[in-house]
Amino acid sequence: MADEPKETKPGFQNPVAGFSVTFKAMFKKRLTEQYPEQQKTTAPRFHGRHQLNRHPDGLEKCVGCELCAWACPADAIYVEGADNTDEERYSPGERYGRVYQINYARCILCGLCIEACPTRALTMTNEFELADSSRANLIYTKEQLLAGLEEGMVDSPHAIYPGMDEQDYYRGLVTEAAPGTERQAAGSKGEKPEEEGADA
Ligand code: SF4
Numbered sequence: 001m002a003d004e005p006k007e008t009k010p011g012f013q014n015p016v017a018g019f020s021v022t023f024k025a026m027f028k029k030r031l032t033e034q035y036p037e038q039q040k041t042t043a044p045r046f047h048g049r050h051q052l053n054r055h056p057d058g059l060e061k062c063v064g065c066e067l068c069a070w071a072c073p074a075d076a077i078y079v080e081g082a083d084n085t086d087e088e089r090y091s092p093g094e095r096y097g098r099v100y101q102i103n104y105a106r107c108i109l110c111g112l113c114i115e116a117c118p119t120r121a122l123t124m125t126n127e128f129e130l131a132d133s134s135r136a137n138l139i140y141t142k143e144q145l146l147a148g149l150e151e152g153m154v155d156s157p158h159a160i161y162p163g164m165d166e167q168d169y170y171r172g173l174v175t176e177a178a179p180g181t182e183r184q185a186a187g188s189k190g191e192k193p194e195e196e197g198a199d200a
């Protein structure tokens with residue numbers, strides 16, 4: 001049975017009651033975060049900005065297969081593959097990703113693309129500061145997404161490790177660039193024509 005409404009004295013209002021919420025809040029622990037000066041650490045598997053990974057010698061893992069683009073529910077990825085040549089080799093196998101773009105105006109950071117990638121070329125970092133006032137700036141290019149060079153790596157394009165093949169790379173037999181490896185002239189590496197770009 002519902003409680004009957006309490007009777008109040010006509011014309012009486014408690015002047016302190018209105019401040020009860022204020023007083024309670026004054027003694028609570030502050031939730032304000034001093035962002036961006038103090039940044040909160042994300043969970044280890046937080047889905048942030050993507051990264052295109054390299055093999056230990058610096059060659060790229062992406063083979064330009066477009067599976068990530070097909071898996072994306074937001075149509076946020078644009079990939080254009082091309083053939084490697086002996087004069088200009090970006091990945092150990094036959095193909096590489098010549099053009100790679102992710103449109104962060106569309107991406108919902110769901111991670112389906114990284115699940116679809118057969119070579120673990122595509123993973124996600126913990127970086128979350130992706131906001132921008134320009135839609136064009138939210139389209140990240142291959143150059144922005146490609147992982148930096150670590151010790152023992154030489155930037156692509158360059159020759160495959162002597163005596164190794166693509167399978168050896170995936171077996172983990174190549175652990176660094178071969179001595180004397182030099183970067184080849186990068187003639188075809190670059191942005192795709194604007195009219196073919198991912199929609200902003
Ligand atoms: S995280 Fe999701 S929405 Fe973003 S590019 Fe990958 S599949 Fe598309």
Ligand code: SF4
Pocket residue numbers: 061062063064065066067068069079097116117118119120121122
């Ligand atoms: S990132 Fe992975 S799935 Fe996407 S094109 Fe490259 S190899 Fe294929």
